[in-house]
Amino acid sequence: MIRVAVVGAQGRMGSSVVEAVKAADDMVLSASVGSTGELSDIRTDSTDVAVEFTVPSASLGNVLTLIGQGVDLVVGTTGWTQEKLDQVRQALATAPRKDQAVCIAPNFAISAVLADYFASKAAEYFTSAEVIELHHPDKVDAPSGTAIHTAQAIGQARRRARLASMPDGTQGEAASRGQLIDGVPVHAVRLQGLNAHEEILLGNTGEQLTIRADSFDRSSFMPGVLLAVRTIAAGGHEGLTVGLDQFLDL
Ligand code: NAP
Numbered sequence: 001m002i003r004v005a006v007v008g009a010q011g012r013m014g015s016s017v018v019e020a021v022k023a024a025d026d027m028v029l030s031a032s033v034g035s036t037g038e039l040s041d042i043r044t045d046s047t048d049v050a051v052e053f054t055v056p057s058a059s060l061g062n063v064l065t066l067i068g069q070g071v072d073l074v075v076g077t078t079g080w081t082q083e084k085l086d087q088v089r090q091a092l093a094t095a096p097r098k099d100q101a102v103c104i105a106p107n108f109a110i111s112a113v114l115a116d117y118f119a120s121k122a123a124e125y126f127t128s129a130e131v132i133e134l135h136h137p138d139k140v141d142a143p144s145g146t147a148i149h150t151a152q153a154i155g156q157a158r159r160r161a162r163l164a165s166m167p168d169g170t171q172g173e174a175a176s177r178g179q180l181i182d183g184v185p186v187h188a189v190r191l192q193g194l195n196a197h198e199e200i201l202l203g204n205t206g207e208q209l210t211i212r213a214d215s216f217d218r219s220s221f222m223p224g225v226l227l228a229v230r231t232i233a234a235g236g237h238e239g240l241t242v243g244l245d246q247f248l249d250l
Pocket of ligand 1: 009014055056062075077079108
């Protein structure tokens with residue numbers, strides 16, 4: 001059995017992780033810690049992997065503390081900058097265990113991770129590409145971090161394939177053509193009733209490929225979280241891994 005501790009256990013994501021761990025045949029909940037709980041309760045004698053879903057202002061501190069206690073980690077909290085990731089790498093370099101592992105993933109929805117990957121593969125074969133992301137109206141950022149990542153991956157693929165600029169987007173009101181990210185128009189829809197959705201449109205003369213990922217509720221993240229926990233627990237991923245795609249056989 002994989003012994004899993006959850007940090008941020010009373011939050012929306014954290015409480016879903018607690019339920020997912022309890023429901024998994026190969027996992028047991030070793031600790032659940034909220035904002036007033038003690039991270040010192042999470043140690044290697046009782047925990048194999050800690051899952052962290054808190055707030056960006058607390059996450060780095062939690063991760064560094066748990067690395068110092070020798071615990072492997074799966075982290076879903078967003079807001080990671082290169083500087084913060086470097087601090088995690090430095091902490092791992094002097095960690096108590098040489099094989100210590102941390103996975104930080106900005107998106108655990110397997111459908112979104114695969115859509116992003118498939119788009120980056122397909123983009124080099126298409127003249128035009130646009131990204132539409134659709135979310136509930138309470139989302140704090142626009143466009144979404146995932147859509148930005150997808151557009152950047154498409155931009156990189158287009159450069160690799162030495163594609164010319166897209167043959168469209170020069171007429172009409174600029175605002176109606178979306179935000180250009182790495183040369184790719186990204187459109188953000190905010191609509192009551194939606195959760196988290198992304199559509200990548202790829203066009204050639206006479207044909208179109210549409211890649212679409214739909215996340216209907218928080219349960220969509222749990223298979224990816226459990227996959228990361230199992231992969232870390234299996235060993236062989238020491239150091240920092242950024243992105244769930246690194247753990248998929250792509
Ligand atoms: P939430 O419902 O606000 O939960 C955050 C929880 O963190 C709260 O229970 C809070 O406790 C707790 N917390 C705050 N500071 C803490 C600390 N120092 N130590 C331990 N716990 C602490 O937020 P959420 O919707 O679960 O989202 C959590 C994070 O996950 C956000 O960054 C969000 O963007 C991210 N997220 C990531 C993914 C992904 O796929 N990677 C998916 C969805 C969301 P109190 O209420 O007591 O302050």
